[in-house]
Amino acid sequence: MRKFKSVNELVNSLKPEYPVYCIRLNEIKKSVKFFKDNFPGKILYAVKTNPNEKVIKQIITSGVNEFDVASLNEIKLINKINSKAKLHFMHTVKCKESISSAYFDYGVKSFSLDTKDELRKILESTNQAKDLELFVRIAISNEHAEIDLSRKFGALPSEALGLVRLCKEHSKKLGISFHVGSQCMHKISYSKGIREIGNVIKKTKIEPDIINIGGGFPSIYPDLSPEPLINYINEIKRELKNLKLSTLPEIICEPGRAIVAESGSTIVKVILRKKNNLYINDGTYGSLFDAGGPNFVLPSKMITNGRIQSKKLTAFSFFGPTCDGLDFMKGPFLLPNNIREGDYIELGQLGAYSLTFRTNFNGFYSNEIHELSDKPIMSLYDNQKDKVGFLVA
Ligand SMILES: *Cc1c(COP(=O)(O)O)cnc(C)c1O
Numbered sequence: 001m002r003k004f005k006s007v008n009e010l011v012n013s014l015k016p017e018y019p020v021y022c023i024r025l026n027e028i029k030k031s032v033k034f035f036k037d038n039f040p041g042k043i044l045y046a047v048k049t050n051p052n053e054k055v056i057k058q059i060i061t062s063g064v065n066e067f068d069v070a071s072l073n074e075i076k077l078i079n080k081i082n083s084k085a086k087l088h089f090m091h092t093v094k095c096k097e098s099i100s101s102a103y104f105d106y107g108v109k110s111f112s113l114d115t116k117d118e119l120r121k122i123l124e125s126t127n128q129a130k131d132l133e134l135f136v137r138i139a140i141s142n143e144h145a146e147i148d149l150s151r152k153f154g155a156l157p158s159e160a161l162g163l164v165r166l167c168k169e170h171s172k173k174l175g176i177s178f179h180v181g182s183q184c185m186h187k188i189s190y191s192k193g194i195r196e197i198g199n200v201i202k203k204t205k206i207e208p209d210i211i212n213i214g215g216g217f218p219s220i221y222p223d224l225s226p227e228p229l230i231n232y233i234n235e236i237k238r239e240l241k242n243l244k245l246s247t248l249p250e251i252i253c254e255p256g257r258a259i260v261a262e263s264g265s266t267i268v269k270v271i272l273r274k275k276n277n278l279y280i281n282d283g284t285y286g287s288l289f290d291a292g293g294p295n296f297v298l299p300s301k302m303i304t305n306g307r308i309q310s311k312k313l314t315a316f317s318f319f320g321p322t323c324d325g326l327d328f329m330k331g332p333f334l335l336p337n338n339i340r341e342g343d344y345i346e347l348g349q350l351g352a353y354s355l356t357f358r359t360n361f362n363g364f365y366s367n368e369i370h371e372l373s374d375k376p377i378m379s380l381y382d383n384q385k386d387k388v389g390f391l392v393a
Pocket of ligand 1: 256
């Protein structure tokens, strides 16, 4: 890993034949600071979003030392980086061996679940431990999210009540959680989730010790420009107040994308141009998964070695380097019309769900990662004050 002042400096000095992944640690500092300054509770970083060691270390240095983990390997990874970090096993479906090792080998006390069977597994695997924090994850609509998680996770209202009663009996601390889905484009999803928790509280007459509003906070993409995050936070605060509980429970959130998306870029090289399709050297089996099936449109910037860039922008689609037809990214990616074979492109907003998705398929794996200190192509944090997401470049 080397450090460069800018994307241009990196490209001109390395002229890389392989895709190069870049991390801007300063952007992580900024996003963590935003959450620490504004969120009315505790922040857990969702490790799966980007488990790169540099990224995790920067998150810890910026003041967040609690993590939402979903596997034994994520637990081992964080434990190795910082053995004092507090870990929360927030996957609702875990194998018994993982639960057991998490509890006995790594001191993990907090577990999430959405069925009675999972509760039974947790109790059996921890020898009926008496010091558990149990989170009942309730199902809520993911209608405003780009990535829907609601079919896979969450207890339906009919099951949630019984589960909350059971978990109250078997836990030291009871939590209720939800997840609005990833890249949630409307703050109302959070108030709906909190109201849903309010219904459970009313019906069970049990007030939880912890309310966990999950992740889902959006980042900014060329075609997905959310309201400022501060509006989301204010909506959450207002709705929590509306619960009118005797004592407000501890509040936690589990952001992933909103913490790291802006910090990552991939620099790719154009291998061939066929009309408005560019064949590039990274793709959906590399760091660009979200640009494939999920069809995220990424901000793109052409980098040339002094050659004049055409002012006319054209909408391009990309093909990745592998032999699979699925290795296609529809875009539209807006780039100068005179782009051609040999040019480089910076693709932004790839700090989340990107680096971690790379495979070795067809031999195109690249592990070149460097640090940058210039600004990302887009940012949601640079002017929260003006209450609009905006383009830096
Ligand atoms: C993935 C995940 C998150 C992070 O979601 P983002 O949309 O990236 O903020 C948080 N909590 C849980 C349980 C998750 O599975």
